[in-house]
Amino acid sequence: MCFIFPTVGPKMNHRDSVPRHTAADYTICLAGNPNTGKSTVFNALTGLKQHTGNWPGTTVSQTRGLYQYAGKNLALIDLPGTYSMLPNSPEEKIARDFICFGRPDVVVVVVDAACLERNLNLVLQVLEITPKVVVCLNLIDEAKRRGFSIDVRRLASELKVPVVPTAANRGSGLDCLKKHIWNSASKKIEAWPNLVQYPEVLECSLQQLEVELTRISLNGLSKRWVALRLLEDDKAALTLIKHYSTLSTGRWVCNEG
Amino acid sequence: MGLGQMIYTLADMPMGTAGMIMRLKAQSSTRRRLLDLGLVPGTVVRYVRQSPLGDPIAFDIRGAVVALRKVDAQTVFVDPVKE
Ligand SMILES: Nc1nc2c(ncn2[C@@H]2O[C@H](COP(=O)(O)OP(=O)(O)OP(=O)(O)O)[C@@H](O)[C@H]2O)c(=O)[nH]1
Ligand SMILES: [Mg+2]
Numbered sequence: 001m002c003f004i005f006p007t008v009g010p011k012m013n014h015r016d017s018v019p020r021h022t023a024a025d026y027t028i029c030l031a032g033n034p035n036t037g038k039s040t041v042f043n044a045l046t047g048l049k050q051h052t053g054n055w056p057g058t059t060v061s062q063t064r065g066l067y068q069y070a071g072k073n074l075a076l077i078d079l080p081g082t083y084s085m086l087p088n089s090p091e092e093k094i095a096r097d098f099i100c101f102g103r104p105d106v107v108v109v110v111v112d113a114a115c116l117e118r119n120l121n122l123v124l125q126v127l128e129i130t131p132k133v134v135v136c137l138n139l140i141d142e143a144k145r146r147g148f149s150i151d152v153r154r155l156a157s158e159l160k161v162p163v164v165p166t167a168a169n170r171g172s173g174l175d176c177l178k179k180h181i182w183n184s185a186s187k188k189i190e191a192w193p194n195l196v197q198y199p200e201v202l203e204c205s206l207q208q209l210e211v212e213l214t215r216i217s218l219n220g221l222s223k224r225w226v227a228l229r230l231l232e233d234d235k236a237a238l239t240l241i242k243h244y245s246t247l248s249t250g251r252w253v254c255n256e257g
Numbered sequence: 258m259g260l261g262q263m264i265y266t267l268a269d270m271p272m273g274t275a276g277m278i279m280r281l282k283a284q285s286s287t288r289r290r291l292l293d294l295g296l297v298p299g300t301v302v303r304y305v306r307q308s309p310l311g312d313p314i315a316f317d318i319r320g321a322v323v324a325l326r327k328v329d330a331q332t333v334f335v336d337p338v339k340e
Contacts, residue, residue, distance in 0.1 A: 033321065034321075035321075083293050083294055083295075083323075084289070084290060084293030084294070086286060086289050086290055086293060088290055112320070114320065115319055115320025115321060117319055117320075118295045118318070118319035118320055118321060121293060121295070122293075125293075232285075232286075232289070233285070234286065
């Protein structure tokens, strides 16, 4: 594998093409699989009336609102639902782009407690992008109704990020959620989440790539995440990464051998 | 078991039946995508819905109903699960 590193030039402002709330002290976004209650959490926190519905794909664009906590303004961004950080539709792309390039101070991943296993895949993918994650374990009432009991403390200690059980449609757990968002945004608590460990051979390659990547300004992107996209040869993501970082001013060639 | 049953994909499942994911034929980003949808080997899925034109087809995968294009469904090998 070989790299040709770019010359460092003026920063491309791809960041500016992802709108960000300037009046706010912090920007928080709500991510998660479709139909997990993101807009319900959004409405409860901001007092706005985003459309909610009991089917996936209710939210198709990003919407922002504001709420106050500890005397500060927090901008909250409601994102469309997504199964993966490898987008397959315009809605999923909006979500991926904001999480990766929108510079949120905290990403709240809203998961469905009643089908937790399938939701955790996205949590692990988001953790590769940013450590500043709070897991909102929503629909906890539905999980209970179906007879599931979830060891929340265990889940939090396995992931090493805060996990807050909520029933957003009744407003339960939301004060605690706001507290954890605040702690994470104001960096009261530094997060060192547990990341997915890949087989030895991949970890070795990742380590080498990460060392190489220290030579370029990634504009705050996680080196490990960029290295993973390189290994995966995820061309769409690499194009965005180039625009976002100083790579935009040079050529970045990566080939086998 | 006959030879015919060895090539059995999501697209071959009769409506309402369940199957266990055995192997994914797709590579690179399509593979990643299918795995992200929950089509991980060992997972039991159920064919629950068909669109009026017969494509896409929808499966219950780990608690969510997910629509798949038939061409993608044909690349996911399953074992029928008897109930
Ligand atoms: N029982 C229960 N229902 C909830 C809860 N939170 C949300 N809901 C309901 O779940 C459905 C989906 O909520 P939405 O807020 O639209 O979900 P979403 O994640 O924004 O959906 P998309 O935008 O399509 O991804 C709505 O009918 C909500 O009323 C909860 O904690 N418990
Ligand atoms: Mg929504």
